[in-house]
Amino acid sequence: MQDPQVKRSTLRDVAELAGVSYQTVSRVINQHPNVARRTRERVLSAIRQLDYRPNQAAKVLATGRSYILQLLMYDIRYSDPLPAMIYQARKQGYTLLISELSPFAAPEDIRAALDDLTARMIDGLLIYTPTPFFSYTEMRSLCRGVPFVLVGAALGIKSPSVVFDQRHGCELAIQHLLDLGHRQIAEIAGHPRHIDAQLRHETVVTMLKAHGLTPGPSIAGDFEVPSGYASTIKLLDSGEPFTALFVANDRMALGALRALHERGVRVPEDVSVVGFDDMGEAAYFNPPLTTVRQDLQVLAQQSVEYLVSMIGNPSMPVQQRVLYPELIVRGSTAPLK
Amino acid sequence: MQDPQVKRSTLRDVAELAGVSYQTVSRVINQHPNVARRTRERVLSAIRQLDYRPNQAAKVLATGRSYILQLLMYDIRYSDPLPAMIYQARKQGYTLLISELSPFAAPEDIRAALDDLTARMIDGLLIYTPTPFFSYTEMRSLCRGVPFVLVGAALGIKSPSVVFDQRHGCELAIQHLLDLGHRQIAEIAGHPRHIDAQLRHETVVTMLKAHGLTPGPSIAGDFEVPSGYASTIKLLDSGEPFTALFVANDRMALGALRALHERGVRVPEDVSVVGFDDMGEAAYFNPPLTTVRQDLQVLAQQSVEYLVSMIGNPSMPVQQRVLYPELIVRGSTAPLK
DNA sequence: CCTCGAATTGTGATCCCTCACATAACTCAC
DNA sequence: GTGAGTTATGTGAGGGATCACAATTCGAGG
Known part of the structure; x- marks a missing residue:
């Protein structure tokens, strides 16, 4: 609930103040090239004056694109790749939202979570759960056309995925x-x-x-x-x-x-x-x-990158990207005496 | 970008199939009491048939409420209260979104993040950063009327906050x-x-x-x-x-x-x-x-609960909730010899 | 059988943006 | 100075839901 006095200003308010049409204001905001310099300046000044920022909900509704990637995972506490994912997503112009399943959630839980998430008009889904209940076809239908990448899934499955061997x-x-x-x-x-x-x-x-x-x-x-x-x-x-x-x-x-x-x-x-x-x-x-x-950095980077390219090109062929772990020898192992 | 063939169905599609007006469908979805039982059943069946789920973006736009709480924090990796916060938020009917600042972000970074977040029509903000750059008044204006709670902030500040002593x-x-x-x-x-x-x-x-x-x-x-x-x-x-x-x-x-x-x-x-x-x-x-x-569980629980009650009652008085740590004695300490 | 009030349903306007298109203004050549 | 070709700007129509109100149906009492 907003403070009533802090009524947000809209495109039209800005347009009125700047003496142009709302469409011109929209153009300025979306960096459309065809706006005269003087007009642009006038609009920008009006925006500053009214402290205007576009309403994201309206934008999402109008465009059908949210620039949001949703991560569905089962235990946030131990998610070391999380910061890298957030970083990667932002780098690609997306915001990463995180939602959590209880550990070892049942199939219905996952189904319910996906139902909820896909209603939010997200652009893509990263699914990071260790329990592979659904086939690729089922998953596709559960995600209702939203592109998804399975992270850390089973080796060898035919699904868009990034995994360690x-x-x-x-x-x-x-x-x-x-x-x-x-x-x-x-x-x-x-x-x-x-x-x-x-x-x-x-x-x-x-x-x-x-x-x-x-x-x-x-x-x-x-x-x-x-x-x-x-x-x-x-x-x-x-x-x-x-x-x-x-x-x-x-x-x-x-x-x-x-x-x-x-x-x-x-x-x-x-x-x-x-x-x-x-x-x-x-x-x-x-x-x-x-x-x-x-290397969780690479896992995160690959997952997000793959997902974003699927968003850009829905007909991209399904692939599994396999990463390889490496052995780090320290002091807890020694030759048998 | 959605698969084109998976065109989502809307209120109107459901209404048409059920032979009622879109408003009636809306009533069914929002559990409005005044709907005849037979009608409700017809609508529910149409919803199932079309696999309809309401578009959240449109709902947010129309109502001005998103049922989203946003957490702004500086390092996700070490955030043990996170799961508890997510859980608490969900329990209260909210979704918790997380966004991250680089460690020790500058004031401008925080300002920019808040600018971005408040554009998303969130219902409340949890701010969990260890660098207290702004006064209560500044913070209020940065949050543009969105209720906020500072988590783990300085002891004794006059701001809505939940802290450990x-x-x-x-x-x-x-x-x-x-x-x-x-x-x-x-x-x-x-x-x-x-x-x-x-x-x-x-x-x-x-x-x-x-x-x-x-x-x-x-x-x-x-x-x-x-x-x-x-x-x-x-x-x-x-x-x-x-x-x-x-x-x-x-x-x-x-x-x-x-x-x-x-x-x-x-x-x-x-x-x-x-x-x-x-x-x-x-x-x-x-x-x-x-x-x-x-006790990070309590921290999380108190923060979310406080924020939610502020959302419900914007004129709630500012308070600081102080929690007390306790000493756990284990094997790393012993009497001086 | 008519009337009244409650229960149920439908209609219009609105939320704030973006799209596709139409129009207006400007440049420049001939 | 007229035409074409840019470049700038404005208009109408959505997107998918909710709200306030109007209209209809229904059952019961007189």
Whole structure:
């Protein structure tokens, strides 16, 4: 609700004050070239005098374009690519709006959210949820013609998407442990409903088997710090021996390091630990964490750029852009003694 | 740009199909009571059939209300209250939009951002920046009649605001160190342009002096992990002795713990460390960090609730809601030996 | 059977802009 | 100075909803 006295001025008010038609004012605002210099100056001065700014709602209604990109994601707290997305969007002339789903929302929740969002006349959608409920065709119809890009979706799906090759990342991590001589490798996996967690887990198992090894004990956490702690305690209590521990993300790895420390297990002397993500803090863990880095800046940049070019060219062919993680070796891994 | 074939249906399309006037359809949508049951059903069925959803831009234009709250903040990455704000806003029937300023934006940047935002017909503004450039009167005029609440602003300002009593939080931390017997207390402060950093620093100095102590060495960081690390190295290299270290936020404290560990300084045996914020990871640092907790859920809840009531009642008196932090004692502090 | 009032429905104007087009004013050549 | 060709400006018609009001229908009481 506006202060009643702060009645906004409109195109017509400006036009009247400047002694021109509203259309001329519109031209000045939209930088149309065909306006005489004197007229433009007169209009600009009137705009300043009335403190006029165009009403976006009306503009959106008239043009059908909002210059708004909507990001739909499931947990804002841990969204490191967010600032880069906002920055990229702005750079391309768009505003990025963010809306959040509860973690592991049901299909109906996603449907409802999309219903709500597409009513707002947004120009494009970035969808960043780890639970791939819908096929490309379903998604297309849910988005009702609004172009969309899936961010961090499953590898290999036929949908406009930008993803990391999780498999490659896991292979780097496991290969590193194998190279160091480890043969008994335990795992703390992510939440089983999380697409990345599934893929990371499968890759670990597949790869160990491919090397003729029996996968070590494995427990599923939920990607949060406390679950990393609790899972590690369970692993230790199970009595199954392991000399290396692969943790599906850095956050849980922090919990794992804590648990190992409390139990007197030295890292990396007794157990090597590898994380995943390379969150900013990982380099300062005790010991600094060896982990798999995903360049979220690039993820953000690619996602927004792809979406914007789809907006400009709706018939753009569907593609999946795949990015590759890299291994960052720090102090939490060492050769098997 | 929409797919041309996915032309959205409008009120009129629905009206035609249902054999009623557009106004009746509008009534059905807005739950107006005076609609005959049979008519309502006919309309609802037409809505379903056409997959109709009202155009929000048009609605905003007609009503002047968007049911959108805008959050203006300076660094999304570290915004723990964000999810709570989004949740609270939704609970009250609003959508929360987020936009970001570069860290320590200049006054003109804030002005430009507000110019842009207020053009979008938002119902209210949450302003969460640590640099208080404008007076209440200036702010009011910048917001052009849109109600606003300052979040985490300076203590004692006459503006609608919800803040933590930083002073109280610092006093808790320092008192804790004093109680443990520490007399040589070093400090890593936050960025000097950050309002919270200033207040925390001043409070530390004031309080130590009040106890007849000389404030120990102090270095200003920037609230990021690496600066906590670098500052600690500098403190150690300076040769000035200290038995306790107050760090202005947990993130820097993580860097500090790392630096102390590398230099062979034991925490808490040789040096006690206190942080500020109680970020989720702090309990899992090595050692677990003693820190000052601010309940960000409450901050978020109060901010949104206050803003929404201002929207409902524009003549609501200006108030500052002050929240109090609490001390969380963990393993990084111990009695002076 | 008519009248009155409530319940239901419909009509016009409006919100503030942009589009496509029509008109007016200006330049310049012949 | 008349015509064409720019360049500047103005007009009408939407865009898709809401609001205030007018018009209709309905049921009940006299």
